[in-house]
Amino acid sequence: MHSQSTIKSLEEKALTIRRGIIEIMANGKRGHLGGSLSIADIIAALYFHQMRIDPKNPNWEDRDRFVLSKGHSVLAQYVALAELGFFPREELKKVKKIGSILQGHPDRLKTPGIEASTGSLGQGLSVACGMALGAKIRGKDYRTYVIVGDGESTEGMIWEAAIFASHYKLDNLTGITDQNRLMASGSTIVGSLSPKWRAFGWETKEIDGHNMNEILDALDWALTVKNRPVMLVCNTIKGRGISFVENNVDFHHCALTNEQYEKALRELNEKGGKK
Amino acid sequence: MQKMEDMRDAYGEALAQVGEDPRVVVLDADLSHSNKTDIFKKKHPERFFDVGIAEANMVGVAAGLSLTGLIPFIHTFSVFAVGRVYDQIRISVCYQKANVKIVGTSAGLSDAHDGATHQSVDDVTIARVLPNMTVIVPCDGIEVRKAVRAIYEHFGPVYLRIDRMPVPFVWESMENCQFKIGKASILREGSDVTIIASGCTVHLAVKAADQISKIGIKAEVLDIHTIKPIDEEAIVKAAKKTGAIITAEEHSVIGALGGAVAEVLGERYPAPLERIGIKDKFGESALDWDDLLKAHNITAEAIVDAAKRVLKRK
Numbered sequence: 001m002h003s004q005s006t007i008k009s010l011e012e013k014a015l016t017i018r019r020g021i022i023e024i025m026a027n028g029k030r031g032h033l034g035g036s037l038s039i040a041d042i043i044a045a046l047y048f049h050q051m052r053i054d055p056k057n058p059n060w061e062d063r064d065r066f067v068l069s070k071g072h073s074v075l076a077q078y079v080a081l082a083e084l085g086f087f088p089r090e091e092l093k094k095v096k097k098i099g100s101i102l103q104g105h106p107d108r109l110k111t112p113g114i115e116a117s118t119g120s121l122g123q124g125l126s127v128a129c130g131m132a133l134g135a136k137i138r139g140k141d142y143r144t145y146v147i148v149g150d151g152e153s154t155e156g157m158i159w160e161a162a163i164f165a166s167h168y169k170l171d172n173l174t175g176i177t178d179q180n181r182l183m184a185s186g187s188t189i190v191g192s193l194s195p196k197w198r199a200f201g202w203e204t205k206e207i208d209g210h211n212m213n214e215i216l217d218a219l220d221w222a223l224t225v226k227n228r229p230v231m232l233v234c235n236t237i238k239g240r241g242i243s244f245v246e247n248n249v250d251f252h253h254c255a256l257t258n259e260q261y262e263k264a265l266r267e268l269n270e271k272g273g274k275k
Numbered sequence: 276m277q278k279m280e281d282m283r284d285a286y287g288e289a290l291a292q293v294g295e296d297p298r299v300v301v302l303d304a305d306l307s308h309s310n311k312t313d314i315f316k317k318k319h320p321e322r323f324f325d326v327g328i329a330e331a332n333m334v335g336v337a338a339g340l341s342l343t344g345l346i347p348f349i350h351t352f353s354v355f356a357v358g359r360v361y362d363q364i365r366i367s368v369c370y371q372k373a374n375v376k377i378v379g380t381s382a383g384l385s386d387a388h389d390g391a392t393h394q395s396v397d398d399v400t401i402a403r404v405l406p407n408m409t410v411i412v413p414c415d416g417i418e419v420r421k422a423v424r425a426i427y428e429h430f431g432p433v434y435l436r437i438d439r440m441p442v443p444f445v446w447e448s449m450e451n452c453q454f455k456i457g458k459a460s461i462l463r464e465g466s467d468v469t470i471i472a473s474g475c476t477v478h479l480a481v482k483a484a485d486q487i488s489k490i491g492i493k494a495e496v497l498d499i500h501t502i503k504p505i506d507e508e509a510i511v512k513a514a515k516k517t518g519a520i521i522t523a524e525e526h527s528v529i530g531a532l533g534g535a536v537a538e539v540l541g542e543r544y545p546a547p548l549e550r551i552g553i554k555d556k557f558g559e560s561a562l563d564w565d566d567l568l569k570a571h572n573i574t575a576e577a578i579v580d581a582a583k584r585v586l587k588r589k
Contacts, residue, residue, distance in 0.1 A: 061344075108342075108371050116342065117371035120362055126332045127367055130339020130347075137300060137322060137345060157363070160332035168324065 006049065007212045013083070014044040014212070015271055018241045020079030022256070022264045024095050030255045031095075032072040033245060034238040038180040038209070039147055040076050042234060045215045046145055047080040055085040058112045064142050065131045067116045069124025070149035070178060071105040072253070077114070078102055086113035122155030124148065125175065129165050132173040132229075143223070147176045151183035153190045159200065165229040166201030174222040175202070175231040178209065180238035184252045197231040209234025242267055277478075279441035283380055285416030286437055287311025289423035290348060291318050299427070300340050302349045304330050309439070310350040310380045330355050334363035338373040346374055346427065352386065353379030353395035353436050357402045368432045369405045376426050377402075377434045382412075383474065383525030384553075384571065385438040387564040394558030395436075400530030402434040403503045409433045409456060410502040412524075412532075414477035417446040418500060421454035429456055436474065438525070440564050443478045445498065457501045459509035465495035468582050469513035469520050473499050473532045476523035476551070476573060483578035492582060505535045507543065514546040519585040521549045523578055525568070528552035547588035549581035 017040040025031045047053070051064040068077055075095070082089045087101060094100040101110045105119030115131070118124040128146035135142050148158065165173055175197075181188055197204045203225045207214040215234070222230040238252070239245030242264045256264065291314045293299055301323045307313045316323040326333040330351055337347035350356075356379030357364060368375045379398060386393040402410045409431060413422045419437055426433040445462065446452035453460060462477070463484045472480035477498045484494035495517055497509060514520060520540065524532040533550035540546050553571050561567040568574060 067339075116339070117366065120366040122331075123335050123363055123367045126335020126363075127339040127342070129332070130336040130341070131343055132339075133324070133336065134300075134340045134343030134345050137340075138343065140343075157331040157335065160326075160329035161335065163329065164326055164332050164336060167327075 014041045017079045021075045028255045035073040036075040038236040065144040067124045067128040067146040071118035081113040121152040122157040125161040132170040150179040162200040173229045180236045182238045206233045209236035277443035280416035282437040283311045285419040287314040289420040291315045293427040304351040337375045338367035341374040348376040353382040357398040369407045381439040382436045384567045387561040390560035391557040412474040459506040460498040463496035465493040469495040469517045471497045472523040479575045482575040510539045514544040523551040
């Protein structure tokens, strides 16, 4: 059970992340908006509640690991990392500028707090499997978290990793699918994901990926599963939180007009949270 | 009869030795018997993982392991080790400088029976073009042993390419083989022509040098085991000294040893060059590896002929 104050504070963090994503896209800067907004609640839950991390010591050996396999949604992660102090907030203004520590996709060598360089879809789950296996080999009790896209799950490599994690009983790995049902150019073609993961030997739970209580419960439940990896299939809405962006593939990768930018911020501000 | 050793046997032994370090983890894609990783597996079963026939995942898992401070060595045939998983190596290994050792066996034409689908003619070229990658092609069992120790000590992505058949020893002993990543070894001194070879063609280069010495041509022989970073200074020095260069490799001449040497000569010290290797072709089945090498004109005789040609162009 989670206290109302915990839920409320995490919901505010999610709003802060959404607001931060929009602010990064000020002045017509392009970004992967839809998929960043759909993971904002999950990112808030992981970074501000679930994961054992220390922003002052990003290379702490016993930290939990997080891999954003759907690397294009990194704007959400950047806001969370800045909020936690992995790097100064000022850096958010420089996203994608030449020489910036914040690249268009996650870069572990440039950005404190990024654990794996991703962006070529399908690879992050395998990398996360390696981190989870590494913990077992080295007798470490850290946990590895990985967010996979449902569009990304069309990649064959995802299912190679699914077989591997199941065979080697990686019960220290929590997979999270951002099931927003849209790819860049329309509906996903991957079909029902929960039955697929179960068929591959994973424990699964399907939840509302925008309901903080459900997210926290599911993340806790994952810790209790033994001998199997866990996939939390999170039903989400691409573009969640901004009316005209929701479920609209035009905003998969986009620039906002000044008008859209103002409207987006207004909508988020109306929802409350720290401004 | 020359003393010979299958490079894979040397590899398996050497891997088990560096595997005494608990950070070394070995992954194989269902070829542990052929790749001789089963020697390591027997000694350290807790650090050996068969990923099944899933090379892409093997690369990703290795990258993840390396990011936790472990030193993964991953294995499959050369023909699958790079080309099949090029993007996984590009992003998950090279781009993020993951300390992964990629070992491709049954290289070049050495899996003669299995034909073109199992013969790697392009792996060195595509590995070499990747930023942060080191590419090593040893010439015999002794050099394999040295290379395994060196890549284990070197931090960063490495592609190591070894054959599957017995090859004659080029080096007499571990003590006399001076192996350093990125540094060519001079096997024969000579002043008329330089033969630069890698992998199983090195012993052919030595044989060719011996043959042409009989007709009064003094050939220098360089063993360039490290295709990247290539030893530019050794190549320029050779070009200045002999003014005529031959490269020999069990690989396409496009972009690998022959290509790399051509780049160095072109930019730094132009000299006539003849390249022995596979001429923009796939392989094919043969019952005998030697027959296949002959069919592709990768022989000591071909090197001798190339020497005669290149000398005329001086």
